[in-house]
Every structure is written in C-alpha cells, then in structure tokens.
Amino acid sequence: MSDLTLLGVKAIRDGVAAGDFTAREVAEAFNANVAAASELNAFIVTTPEHALAAADAVDAKRAAGEELGVMAGVPIGMKDLFATRGVQTTAASAILEGFKPEYESTVSQKLWDAGAGMLGKLNLDQFAMGSSNETSHFGNVANPWKANDGSNNVLAPGGSSGGSSAAVAARLAPAATGTDTGGSIRQPAAFTGISGIKPTYGRCSRWGIVAFASSLDQAGPMARSVEDCAVMLGAMAGFDPKDSTSLDAPVPDWAGALNADLRGKKVGIPKEYRMDGTDAEILASWDDGIAWLKDAGAEVVDVSLPHTKYALPAYYIVAPAEASSNLARYDGVRYGLRDLPEGAGLQDMYAATRAAGFGPEVKRRIMLGTYVLSAGFYDAYYTQAMKVRTLIQRDFNDAFGECDVILAPTTPTAAFPLGDKLDDPLAMYLNDVFSVPASLAGLPAMSVPSRLNAKGLPLGLQLVGKAMDEQMVLNAGLAIEQRAGFDAAPGKWW
C-alpha cells in the first residue's frame, strides 16, 4: 500500500468510502508519523486513542452501510486553543496546564460529528499571541522546512498556529484546525508551504475556543490543498446560537462549487501593499500570482486601500485591549494554576498566579491592553483605533466596488530562524502587516503556497474576499494552486 500519510483530506475520505483502505489504517499511519516527530514539538499532547476510536466508528458505519460524514476517516490535529472534553486544553499557557474541560468546542464537535478523529492537541503561541510559536509554554515548534544555505537553522513555523502548520507540512496530519486573529492561520501556512483559510468573521462559532481578541478571533482549516480547506471549512462553519456573533446564514457547499475559471472576475492589486523595502522575492511571487490569475481569465485592476498603514497600530491596540479583559478570568480562583504564597490574600494570589502563569508576550499584551483602556487614554487609543477599523472596513468596501477578490503577499518574508525576532517585538509584529487588515475588516482571507524562494523556503500568496464570499477566495486560490504547481515538501530531518 502506498503511504497513506501523503494523502489529503478528500483523498482519505473518498478512499475510506470506496474501501481502498480503512479509516483505522489511516489513523495508525498518522499516529505513527506523529509519534516519530516529537523533535518538531508540534503537539502538546497526542491522542492516538481518539484518532483510532473515531476511525473505528467510521469503519463500522461504512460496514453497516450508513452514510458517512464529509470528514469521515480523516484524522486531524486540533489547535490547543479549542476546548476538547476530557483532553487537556492549555492555550499553550502554564496557567491552564492540566486543565481538562468538561465541554467540547462547537467547531471541534462539528468535526467529530462529520467523522474526523483527533491525533492530538497542537502547539501554538501562548493564548495565540505570537507570530513564531516561540511564546508557547510548551516550547518552540520547529518548522519542518530548512533553508538550503547550509545554515541548518531551525526555522519558525509561523504563529500562532505553528503546531498546526508544522504538523500538516510534515505529514503528521492531513489537516489541522487553526485560529486567526491577525494572521495566525495565513502566516504559518505561508511559512510552511500549505494552505489555510480564515473565513468571514462569524462563520465559525467561537464557543469553546479560548478567547484572545473576541472581535477578531476566527477558526479555520489548514491543509495541503485548497479543496481540502474547502471540505474542512464546510464541516467547521455554521450558525451557533451559543455565540452571539455567529453568522445566522446557511453554509454553502464550497467544495462542490469550487471553480478555477475566473473569466468575468476582477482581481484587485492594492498599491499600498507595495511597501518600501519589501523583499524582492516576495514581490516576484506576487507578480507570479497576478500572471496566474490573469491566465485563469481574471481581469487585474489596481485598487487602493489608503488606510493600510494604520492597520497594524490599530490592531495592536484593539487586540491587546480585548485580550487584557478576556484573560482576566485566569485568576487562580476556579481552575488552572493557583499560586497562593504563605499568608497571601486575594490580591497577592492574583499577582502570584498571573505572574507565574503567563509568559512574557502575554504579559506584554495584557499591559498594553490595560494601558490603552485606562481612564485618560481610552479615547486617544481605543476610540481612535476603532475609528481606524471603520476606515479600513470602508477601504475594503470601496475596493470591492471595483474587484471581486484582492491578491497580496501573505507575509513580508519567508520563515525566519527561531530566536531571530524574539527580542524585538516590533519586528515580530511587523510580520502581520499584510494579514491584519483583512482581520480588522472581518473578511475571508486565505494563504496558498506560490513558490520556493532562493533559499528553498516556501512563500505564500494571500487572497481576500468580500464578506461571506469564501467561494471567490477559494476559487482564486484554486486557480493559483493549479498554476503554481507547488508540490515541494520538506525533507525529513526529524
């Protein structure tokens, strides 16, 4: 039998349904890859028994002639930001180490209901705050890709969904869940040569996902093809009455309607994204993308997103502000870490618990957020940032008057070595410069691999669509995928 771990979501599902192989064989193959890849540190906990149980259930259903779900027989990685019943859920933070929820997040439940199984809980930046997976309490994740320059540096897999991107790129899982607040699906996808889509804000329920910045957080799939992303997103999305911000709209059959013929469609190229000092290879990749979409029949037009330069500062006000409040619940009173020094009172317990439980980046953002919401600063920072957010949304509305989808790079650089930007938060934050605007506007956006750079590292192209128009984003992504012919995979060194 050929290596089942080379297969993607749809191929596994269809193969299981056709009886080419069993779901158990698939789960065992991926469990083995996971077990052999501890060097990548992509998983915080592995759950091979969960993957096998789900696989056996699918095999039994098939044997009984029952209808199978759209993810039937597909074992996946679950970002450790999703609450999973009875399985440790940490957000990669010491403050939640050992926490086993009694509930299952809506998105993970929908995936299990669709027949998927869980290989394990994937590492991430602590509370999804980071762009390199270096802020995890459970250690760095290694990018399976290495530069061909002889340096042999271990590279960042991107963040915050760094465990997800590394696992999918290294064939430890055919797909994984991610969450994207300012680029946390797209940037790691770009850094590891895989695809990932952040749907329209509200498409996927946030219920049971540890919150970072509520008005921005969105779950989405990460996989090795656009079609696999479409299949998995279909299983994840849907209205949830338990999330007030959930979109009460039907979920289209994105996978069924995939179509790379872009005749009659317009692709917008935002001129503000051509920033000074942008890497030449990034620009070359962008030009490739433009050519490929033209080849698919699309008309390419210049558009303007004039407030782009304010997006990053606005994001780094809004997201920390919400985070400072969202993370107040980790206080040592009801669950998670409690540090109660001898003779300590309530305030001392708060201080000791939070000092011990949160990592430096989380503390930095809590302090930033607390500051910008403080009396006397609120209007200057938070109110102003919300105005910028409105202007950015307006920019996109205006641009989408002239085009159907926007094409831009996903990141300003390829994957960088671990430790490279750790002491320079601003440089780290700049990694989100292309991904943050779509997040602030709540728009669907995806990253697809385009090519390898001179050092043999993958680069990604980003597609941003109108609200609710994931289909256009996926279609354009598919057109690029077909033309890019990106079939490179990292050489196994772990």
Next chain:
Amino acid sequence: MSNYRIEGATGTWEVVIGLEVHAQVTSNAKLFSGASTQFGAEPNSQVSLVDAAMPGMLPVPNRECIRQAVRTGMAIEAQINAWSRFDRKNYFYADLPQGYQISQLYHPLVGEGQLTIEADEKAGIPEDKVIRIERIHVEQDAGKLMHDQHPTMSYVDLNRTGVALMEIVSRPDMTSPAEAGAYIRKLRAILRYVGSCDGNMEEGSMRADVNVSVRKVGDTELGTRTETKNVNSVRFVMQAIEHEVRRQIDVLEDGGQIVQETRLFDPNTGTTRSMRSKEDAHDYRYFPDPDLLPLELDQDFLDECRASLPELPDAKRARYTGELGLTDYNARELTAEVETFARFETLLAETAKALGKPEAKVATPVANWSLSVAPGVIKALGDEGDMANATPARQAAILKMQDAGEISGGQAKEIFEIVLKTGREPDEIAETDGLKQVSDTGAIEEAIAAIMAANEDKVADYRGGKDKLFGFFVGQTMKAMQGKANPAVVNQLLKDKLG
C-alpha cells in the same frame, strides 16, 4: 420643595439625594446564561459554564430580561433606546469570575424617565413631586463571598453570578430622607405592578446606592457627595441619609472637607463608614463587549412590551377615587401593594356580580371590608384561621347578606371568623348558627308594643319633646330582640309607633 432643613452651628443646611437602585429582574434564567435564578438554592448549584467563566464560554442575551427592562422603562414613561450596547466593566474580585461585569455604560437600554411621589404632609412632603430618572441599564450581578465557612479561607457562591439587574439611576432630585423613602416605595410598587422585579429587599432583589451631599440653604452649587453602597431597606436608606447628612454637616462645620468616596451602611448602628476613597477608586476600563452585538429592538418587540403593561399605580389610584368613588386614603392603601389590589379587585368583581350591582356601587363597602374588617378578623384569629377558606365567593356572600340587611356588621365578622375556621358557607352559617338579623316586622312590632306598654311615662315624655329618649327605645328593642334585629327596621318601626 421639601421642608427638610437641618440647623447647624453655622446656619441652615439642606440635602441633595440621588439614588441608584439595583433591581433584580424577574426571570427564570440569568442575563447571559441558561442557569436558574431561584433564590436560596445550595451554593454553586445554579452555575453554568458561562457563569463560572470557563475558557471559551460566551454570553448570549436573555430576551426575557431585556423585555422586562424595556417594560419597566415604559412604566416610568422613559425613552426606550432601540439601539443599545453592552460594555465590560473590568475589575478583579473573587465574586466576579469573568474579571469584568457586563453592563451598559455608554448606550443604556432606557433613557430619561420619571415617577411621581405623592404628597404626604406628615412626612414633610407638602405636594406631589416628580423625580426624574436618568437611565435604566441592565447588567450582571456578582456572586457572594462567604467569610464564615472556614477559619482562614473565604468561600465563593456563584449562584447569583450573572443574574440580571436593572440599575435605575435617579437624578439628584430628592431633598429629604422621606422623599427618598417615598421614591423607593413608589419605584418598588411600579416594578411589582409591571412584574419586572419582585421588590423583595430582604432577599436582596432590590438594593440602593445612596448619593448624598449637603449645602447651605440658598447655595446653588452642589456639595461634594458620598455614595453609600448596597442599602437594602427603605428604613435603612432613610437612616443612612440622616446619618450621612449629620456627619457631612459636622465635618463641614468643623472646617473640614467632604471626601468623594464610597461608604458602607451598618444596619446595627445606623451609621455609615468609609469603604474606599476616590484615590483608590477602580479604573474600570469600560469598553464595548466584543462578545456581544449591539442590542437592536424592533417595533414588534416594543409594541408587545407596551401592550403587556398593566394598569400602573397612578392610573389605578385615579380610577379608584374617580370611577369607584373611594376615599384618597382607601385608594392609596389599596393600590400600595400588588397583592392588596389584586385581592380587592377580585372581591369587588365577585361582590358586584353577587349583588347584581355595578362595581362603583359596592366599591366602598368592599374597600372597607378589604382594608379593615377582614384584616381585623384575620389578625385576631391568628393561627386558628385558614386563609384558604376565605374564598372571594364566600366573602362576597357575607357582603351580600350585609348589603341586604340580613346580617349586621358584627354578625358579618362572626360569620367570617367561622368561615376562616371551618370553611363552611356563610349562608349556611347565618341560618344554622342564628347569625341573622330579624327584619320580620311582626316580631319587632311585638317587642316594641311590649316596651311601650312597660314605659308609658317615657313614651309620654318623648311625645312631649324629649327626642333623646329615642335611643332608649332603640336600645330596649335591640335588647329584647337579643341584638339580632335589623337596626334600620327597628328605627323605622319605632318612628312609626312613637309618632
């Protein structure tokens, strides 16, 4: 203006009072979770994952809580904001699992409204007075800390966490403790009429933050105020104001300054003490709750809220004195409490039906019965009576016999007493127990004839002009009839016979 003035060493002072009343919304479930709101359950037995602020949990607004707050706003003639928004008020405390309270600072559900407190000469309120209400917003209640369960640790009960509160904020329009008391009583009555809060202050369903400042009579600037938190009875609110007024005047007259601060009321001593000053006040870092969309109310919802409003206290009182012809006193007493007017209106309808008369014709005797006769009997009987026996039909039957002159007022009480004790029917009691007036003119005429024969001298005196002797003949006749004669019949017959 109230005439509440305080004579100090340096002059005459007046007081300015504003109240923030927290009223627990009557609803089965909490404001943002499905957990029960029932009072008195085992600690931490009514806590959902949302209430405990487990990771990833999200609030979903409870429509009924919003509906009750809107109806309350309509009952105080307030502007209802069809667009409002929830904000987070951030602070750390062990009874606040989320680390923030979901409230409404910037865009409350209910805007400007008002209510009227009634003139009460004895309390120093010379005339009706309108108290303006600035806003009503909805917010989550916190949990409860228990410090008496363990020698070194505090326990937390989250049952109350997330229960919906309305914060009803008055303008600083009250100028005496009596006005503040009247305001709370009136507000409580409105809430109970509307059914949006049970008004049970002992159980904490209603509590007030009392803002007080003082100034010299004639000053136009407001003095620095203090806020006394969580006062949970009308009497305590009035006590807290009285104490705070005295304290502030003493401080000012000693050359000191009032510190803007939060104070606590001690019900045992009737005094207030400092809790925290403005310097260590929290910076709550309010911002719009990103887990919730703005609350938008459509016209159908608003229409239903308005259509479902009952007759409110002011309208009811006006109807009682106007249409029903009740005295001001009776109308006020009957409309003060929901249970009182509900019992009255039921009995009124029942009695009008039994007598075949319009309600206006029987309202006064029913009111007297409801306010004084029946409560008197019930109180005297104590535990011996069973209120379940006092059905409206039985009470109406008693009132009917009395109206027809078949029984006296005294007999009515006796019959009601037996009803309460036994559950027997009033008509049957009157017959069996001989509790009926004799209106049989034959028997009375016989008795009168005998009395006139035995008192010929007095008959002569009466006929000679000693009118006062009429009472003597009435007394003698009633005595002869063993008190069971219908006094009206006796009077009439005596007048006929004596000439």
